[in-house]
Amino acid sequence: MGAASSTATVIDGKAIAGTIRAEIKSKVDDLKRRTGRVPGLAVVIVGERKDSQTYVRMKRKACEEVGIASFHCELPGTATEEEILKTVRRFNADANVHGILVQLPLPKGVNEERVLAEISIEKDVDGFHPENIGKLAMKGHEPLFVPCTPKGCIELLKRSGVELSGKNAVVVGRSNIVGMPAAMLLMKENCTVTVVHSKTKDPKRVCREADVIVAACGSAEMVKKDWVKKGAVIIDVGTNGVDDKTKKAGYRLVGDVDYAEVRKVASAITPVPGGVGPMTICMLLSNTLDSGARALEK
Numbered sequence: 001m002g003a004a005s006s007t008a009t010v011i012d013g014k015a016i017a018g019t020i021r022a023e024i025k026s027k028v029d030d031l032k033r034r035t036g037r038v039p040g041l042a043v044v045i046v047g048e049r050k051d052s053q054t055y056v057r058m059k060r061k062a063c064e065e066v067g068i069a070s071f072h073c074e075l076p077g078t079a080t081e082e083e084i085l086k087t088v089r090r091f092n093a094d095a096n097v098h099g100i101l102v103q104l105p106l107p108k109g110v111n112e113e114r115v116l117a118e119i120s121i122e123k124d125v126d127g128f129h130p131e132n133i134g135k136l137a138m139k140g141h142e143p144l145f146v147p148c149t150p151k152g153c154i155e156l157l158k159r160s161g162v163e164l165s166g167k168n169a170v171v172v173g174r175s176n177i178v179g180m181p182a183a184m185l186l187m188k189e190n191c192t193v194t195v196v197h198s199k200t201k202d203p204k205r206v207c208r209e210a211d212v213i214v215a216a217c218g219s220a221e222m223v224k225k226d227w228v229k230k231g232a233v234i235i236d237v238g239t240n241g242v243d244d245k246t247k248k249a250g251y252r253l254v255g256d257v258d259y260a261e262v263r264k265v266a267s268a269i270t271p272v273p274g275g276v277g278p279m280t281i282c283m284l285l286s287n288t289l290d291s292g293a294r295a296l297e298k
C-alpha cells in the first residue's frame with residue numbers, strides 16, 4: 001500500500017478499557033482482602049430518558065464485574081429539586097457509599113448546578129462539583145476527582161503512546177462535563193490549547209493547526225477531512241444517533257468527526273462506538289476505587 005492510501009491507527013477504547021477494568025478488579029479484590037470491605041457507588045437517575053437508562057445500566061453492570069457495590073435510586077421525571085437533593089444528602093451520609101453520581105441531563109426545571117454542588121466533594125466521582133472543577137483549573141490545587149470522559153481521553157492518548165508536551169491541542173466544544181475539563185487536562189500535559197465553540201469565527205482554520213483534536217461538540221460528523229492536518233491525532237467524544245433504516249434499531253451511532261474521511265489523513269483516531277465511550281465508565285470505576293480506598297484505608 002502506498003503512503004497516499006495510508007489510514008490512521010484505530011485507538012481501540014474498548015480494548016484499553018478492558019485492560020484497565022482488569023487492573024481495577026484486582027485492586028478492588030486486594031482492598032477487600034485487606035479491609036474486608038469494597039467501594040460503593042450510588043447512582044441517581046431522574047426521569048425516563050432511554051439513553052440515560054442505558055448508561056446507568058452499563059454503569060451498574062460494570063460495577064458488578066469489578067466487585068464495586070452499587071446502590072441505586074430511580075426518581076420519576078416529576079421529582080422536585082428538593083426530593084433529588086434529599087436523595088443526594090442520604091447518600092452523602094451513607095458510610096457504605098464512596099461515590100455518588102447523578103445521571104445527566106436532569107429534567108428541565110431542575111437546577112443541575114445546585115444538585116451537583118450538593119454532592120459531598122469526597123464522593124464526587126463524576127468530578128462535577130464546582131470545588132473539584134475549580135481545583136482542576138488552578139495551579140497548586142489538585143481536585144479529588146477528574147471528570148470521567150476527559151480523564152478517559154487523556155488515558156487513551158497516554159496508553160496509545162501519543163506525546164503531548166508542546167503539542168497544539170484543539171478542543172471542539174466547551175461543555176462543563178467534557179470540553180472545558182478536557183482543555184484543562186491538556187494544558188496540564190503541557191499542550192498549547194485552543195477551544196473552538198459555536199461563536200468561533202473559523203473553526204476549520206483553527207482545527208487545521210492542531211496536532212491533537214478532541215471533538216466534543218455534540219454535532220454529528222462536524223469535523224471534516226479538510227479540518228484536519230495530516231498526521232493529527234483525533235479523539236472523538238461524540239455519540240450522535242442518526243437515522244439508518246438498515247439497522248434493527250432504526251439508527252446508528254456516529255461521532256462528531258467524519259470518521260470514514262478523517263481516518264485517511266489522521267495518524268490515529270478513536271472510533272464511535274468503541275472509542276471514548278467505554279473509557280467514561282472505566283474512569284468512573286477508577287474514581288470510585290480511589291474514593292473507596294481513601295476512605296477504607298484510613
Ligand SMILES: Nc1nc2c(c(=O)[nH]1)N[C@@H](CN(C=O)c1ccc(C(=O)N[C@@H](CCC(=O)O)C(=O)O)cc1)CN2
Pocket residue numbers: 054055101102103104105126148149177239253272273274275276277278279280281
Ligand atoms: N453523571 C453523568 N452524566 C453523563 C455523563 C457522565 O460522565 N456523568 N456522560 C454522558 C453519558 N455517559 C455516561 O453517563 C456515557 C455515554 C456513552 C458511553 C458509551 O460507552 N458509549 C458507547 C456506545 C453505547 C451505545 O451503544 O449506546 C461507545 O461510545 O462505544 C458511556 C457513558 C452524559 N451524561
Ligand SMILES: [Mg+2]
Pocket residue numbers: 134135136137138139140141142143
Ligand atoms: Mg489544579
